[in-house]
Amino acid sequence: MSEEKIDKILKFLIDKVEETGIGSSLTIIINGAIITGGLIKSDLYYDKMIEIYQSIDKTNFDSQLHPRIDKSLKILGMNISTG
DSSP: OOHHHHHHHHHHHHHHHHHHOOOEEEEEEETTEEEEEEEOOHHHHHHHHHHHHHHSOGGGHHHHHHHHHHHHHHHTTOEEEEO
16 A cells, blocks of 8 residues: 555544544554554544643643653553554
8 A cells, every 4th residue: 555545544534533523543553663542533632632731730840741641642542652
């Protein structure tokens, strides 16, 4: 399958999620990196990121950043690994 067809398929899936609001699981492999996660409507993603940002204590930002990002990725159904 050519890169052009892969891009069209991914775009189609993203468009359907945006139209319907129904998410989907997805696993892709790019140069040996396996990326597993979920496609969600962009409004849901941005709303969740705003909620997380507002909940972070800005005075202790660095020590809280990584655990919160990890937790957020899990909530959104995302996991990134290499192999």
